[in-house]
Amino acid sequence: MAQSDSSNRKNTRARVAVVAAGVVSPLGFRLTETLDSLRNSRNCISPVTRFSVGQCRCKTAGQVSDDRLLATQAEAPRSRRLHRASHMMIQALTELVAQEPHFEPELTVIGTTSGGMSYGEHYYRSLRQAGDLRHAATWIANYPAQKPVIDAQESFGISSPYQVIANACASGTNAIGHAFECVRSGRYQRVLAGGYDALSELVFTGFDSLQASTPEKCRPFDRHRTGMVLGEGAALLALENLDSAQRRGAPVLAEIIGYGISTDNFHITQPDPSGIGPRQAMERAVQSAHVAENEIDYINAHGTATLFNDAAEGKAINRLFNGVPVSSTKSMMGHSLGAAGAIEAVVCLLALQHQFLPPNINFRAADDDLDLNIVANESRPAVLRTVLSNSFGFGGTNASILMRRFKA
Amino acid sequence: MSLAIAGMGWVTPLGSGVDSVWERLLQGHEASATTISEPFSEQAYSAFRVPESAMAGFSYPRLRRASVISRFAAAAGLEALRAAGVELNSQNAERTALIFAISNGGVIYTRRFYRDIVDAGAQSASPLLFPETVFNAPASHLAAILGITGATYTLVGDGAVGLAAIKMAEDLMANEALEHCLVVGTEEVDWLLCDAYRRWRLLRRAPPIEPFSKQPRGMILSEGAGAILLGQDGPFTIESAHPGGCFTKRAEAEKILERTLRDLAETEIDFVVSSANGTFVDQAECRALKVVIPNAIVYTAKPALGESVGAAGLWQIMLAAQALRSRELPPVLHVRSTGSLQLPRARMSIPRARRAIVLSCGLNQQAAGLRLASD
Numbered sequence: 001m002a003q004s005d006s007s008n009r010k011n012t013r014a015r016v017a018v019v020a021a022g023v024v025s026p027l028g029f030r031l032t033e034t035l036d037s038l039r040n041s042r043n044c045i046s047p048v049t050r051f052s053v054g055q056c057r058c059k060t061a062g063q064v065s066d067d068r069l070l071a072t073q074a075e076a077p078r079s080r081r082l083h084r085a086s087h088m089m090i091q092a093l094t095e096l097v098a099q100e101p102h103f104e105p106e107l108t109v110i111g112t113t114s115g116g117m118s119y120g121e122h123y124y125r126s127l128r129q130a131g132d133l134r135h136a137a138t139w140i141a142n143y144p145a146q147k148p149v150i151d152a153q154e155s156f157g158i159s160s161p162y163q164v165i166a167n168a169c170a171s172g173t174n175a176i177g178h179a180f181e182c183v184r185s186g187r188y189q190r191v192l193a194g195g196y197d198a199l200s201e202l203v204f205t206g207f208d209s210l211q212a213s214t215p216e217k218c219r220p221f222d223r224h225r226t227g228m229v230l231g232e233g234a235a236l237l238a239l240e241n242l243d244s245a246q247r248r249g250a251p252v253l254a255e256i257i258g259y260g261i262s263t264d265n266f267h268i269t270q271p272d273p274s275g276i277g278p279r280q281a282m283e284r285a286v287q288s289a290h291v292a293e294n295e296i297d298y299i300n301a302h303g304t305a306t307l308f309n310d311a312a313e314g315k316a317i318n319r320l321f322n323g324v325p326v327s328s329t330k331s332m333m334g335h336s337l338g339a340a341g342a343i344e345a346v347v348c349l350l351a352l353q354h355q356f357l358p359p360n361i362n363f364r365a366a367d368d369d370l371d372l373n374i375v376a377n378e379s380r381p382a383v384l385r386t387v388l389s390n391s392f393g394f395g396g397t398n399a400s401i402l403m404r405r406f407k408a
Numbered sequence: 409m410s411l412a413i414a415g416m417g418w419v420t421p422l423g424s425g426v427d428s429v430w431e432r433l434l435q436g437h438e439a440s441a442t443t444i445s446e447p448f449s450e451q452a453y454s455a456f457r458v459p460e461s462a463m464a465g466f467s468y469p470r471l472r473r474a475s476v477i478s479r480f481a482a483a484a485g486l487e488a489l490r491a492a493g494v495e496l497n498s499q500n501a502e503r504t505a506l507i508f509a510i511s512n513g514g515v516i517y518t519r520r521f522y523r524d525i526v527d528a529g530a531q532s533a534s535p536l537l538f539p540e541t542v543f544n545a546p547a548s549h550l551a552a553i554l555g556i557t558g559a560t561y562t563l564v565g566d567g568a569v570g571l572a573a574i575k576m577a578e579d580l581m582a583n584e585a586l587e588h589c590l591v592v593g594t595e596e597v598d599w600l601l602c603d604a605y606r607r608w609r610l611l612r613r614a615p616p617i618e619p620f621s622k623q624p625r626g627m628i629l630s631e632g633a634g635a636i637l638l639g640q641d642g643p644f645t646i647e648s649a650h651p652g653g654c655f656t657k658r659a660e661a662e663k664i665l666e667r668t669l670r671d672l673a674e675t676e677i678d679f680v681v682s683s684a685n686g687t688f689v690d691q692a693e694c695r696a697l698k699v700v701i702p703n704a705i706v707y708t709a710k711p712a713l714g715e716s717v718g719a720a721g722l723w724q725i726m727l728a729a730q731a732l733r734s735r736e737l738p739p740v741l742h743v744r745s746t747g748s749l750q751l752p753r754a755r756m757s758i759p760r761a762r763r764a765i766v767l768s769c770g771l772n773q774q775a776a777g778l779r780l781a782s783d
Binding site: 052053054055056107112113115121123124125127128129130133136137140141143144145146147150153154159160161162163164165166167168174178181182185187201202205206207208209210211261262263264265268269280393394395396397 | 506533547551557559604651656774
């Protein structure tokens with residue numbers, strides 16, 4: 001069985017190390033480019049080019065360049081058939097494996113919301129409009145949400161069982177949080193975790209139909225915020241029992257120390273205005289880590305810039321934490337849904353390693369109802385020991401993880 | 409760690425209710441096929457759908473606009489809780505986790521939503537339909553009905569996702585703060601799904617599903633839900649949930665199944681509930697079974713109930729539990745050749761049965777298994 005011998009131990013509290021990471025997002029390819037974009041407060045939102053947005057209110061998104069993405073992949077015919085979500089996952093795993101070539105996960109846990117949706121769109125559109133269906137088999141085979149996970153694993157000879165979590169926009173954080181619990185409980189020694197999502201017409205139009213996305217700039221927590229912009233990408237973290245990592249001399253980039261999950265049953269698309277869902281997730285993460293609220297040095301907020309989400313999250317942050325610096329990096333790269341929590345975990349990792357606060361760009365005026373310490377428009381140096389990352393989604397799913405700087 | 413099955417709930421093309429569906433299976437009944445067509449296509453398909461009578465009187469305000477997949481899941485989930493005598497309140501709801509296993513999800517509303525975009529442009533996209541297209545919509549509806557405020561997860565995968573969900577439940581229940589975990593597998597049938605599986609050469613145009621045929625002729629899709637409430641006490645114990653593995657080529661499925669069976673068959677096994685559905689899965693399972701436990705009695709309900717993909721794994725566990733409870737196996741329908749396996753061709757008494765293996769081989773490269781025992 002691909003599972004550690006200590007599977008019967010309950011409530012063991014192993015420490016959980018992040019020993020490698022990989023990322024591709026509108027902020028850039030790999031950790032170095034991501035760090036550069038964050039430090040330079042770069043706006044990585046651009047006009048949508050993948051499909052027609054002529055009838056949508058919103059016309060922009062954070063996008064990953066296909067030219068770069070495909071240029072880094074193999075030329076094999078199989079590679080050309082893969083969905084771009086698979087290419088993003090392979091890109092992120094390539095970076096991770098380069099850091100830790102001997103990381104052999106016992107389990108892979110990945111968050112997503114829509115898998116290879118654009119292939120499903122090609123298939124249906126071709127059927128409906130009597131179009132060319134010669135590639136239908138390829139579209140269908142590469143549409144399932146688990147396929148990019150399988151493709152990435154296969155590229156590196158990884159055959160561990162996988163769990164694909166589809167908890168809407170909280171999926172990436174849920175995946176990392178669940179992976180953390182698996183290692184902390186002692187049931188697993190090494191788990192690969194993260195998330196991915198690629199832009200699709202269906203999802204883009206869906207958020208537009210809800211008027212959740214904005215025709216303007218994305219301004220999280222701003223008094224005049226008007227909504228979100230979408231994004232895409234993939235990010236992976238290699239989690240390992242700290243003792244095991246240290247025994248084999250693996251570099252420890254940071255620790256994950258807490259995870260909180262809650263379900264808010266208010267409405268399928270809107271959070272309870274009281275902020276109880278986000279508050280419970282953050283409280284549970286803090287309790288799970290056995291730290292006090294005043295030990296948190298930075299919060300990477302879910303911060304979609306929709307009126308209701310930011311209000312609920314802002315209230316919850318306000319109630320639990322006093323003056324902690326807060327930013328939503330979605331302002332720079334858009335909301336990449338199932339990938340968001342994983343990419344933002346990488347943002348937190350970089351913030352801890354390089355001791356700076358990532359910015360909340362496009363911020364003009366504070367919302368009087370939200371008394372938050374926003375890291376407005378520019379990144380800045382800071383002493384960070386413990387940081388918190390939030391993700392909330394449709395269906396009332398809320399997730400928070402806590403990460404800590406590692407000192408040997 | 410071992411988990412107990414405290415309660416079960418079932419919505420199937422043979423009706424709803426665990427005892428009722430089980431009795432029909434014992435009697436050798438088979439679901440009625442419905443023809444599904446689309447105005448823009450000449451292709452028509454057969455599918456096993458849940459009859460309206462199975463959901464008669466089931467109504468919740470939260471489900472008013474929800475697709476059938478959410479209704480099936482809610483009905484099955486509530487039955488599992490009732491069967492276990494568990495009533496959730498604000499105290500124990502926080503200590504109950506909810507895990508959904510889904511493969512294709514809310515495909516009916518997804519297709520309708522995208523059809524409007526294709527036909528009339530983005531401005532005609534419905535803001536009411538879009539939220540129901542997300543994979544976790546059924547889980548969110550059931551969580552709201554039950555008042556669950558803690559962990560809720562939706563897992564996506566192929567036919568083996570139900571067993572992956574049980575494995576995840578085992579991981580979650582390592583946390584002593586949790587009392588129960590409700591695992592629900594659910595799926596709905598749509599013309600588009602049938603067309604996709606047909607193009608993938610996995611679908612048969614009309615019943616029957618002929619299990620373990622030398623030449624796989626394909627499956628018939630079905631829909632419904634299965635729910636299992638897991639806790640510390642109950643009449644059945646999941647002794648081992650095996651994570652199986654991921655196969656990159658179909659030919660490799662057999663090896664993963666073989667390894668899974670070897671680990672699970674370390675103690676004496678009375679029968680195996682297979683996922684044979686008339687596709688390549690059958691031969692992979694058949695070869696693995698012949699190598700590891702050649703004399704095992706093997707049962708599959710897919711000729712009677714169809715292939716419900718995301719719900720299938722949960723259904724298989726429930727079949728194993730019912731067989732252990734009643735000490736009987738239903739007949740395997742439409743068997744043309746047994747491939748030297750011991751398949752019950754008629755209702756079979758298994759008076760001393762205590763342990764069963766559930767084996768699941770998905771169509772998208774995932775395989776898993778578990779071992780179930782009665783007290």
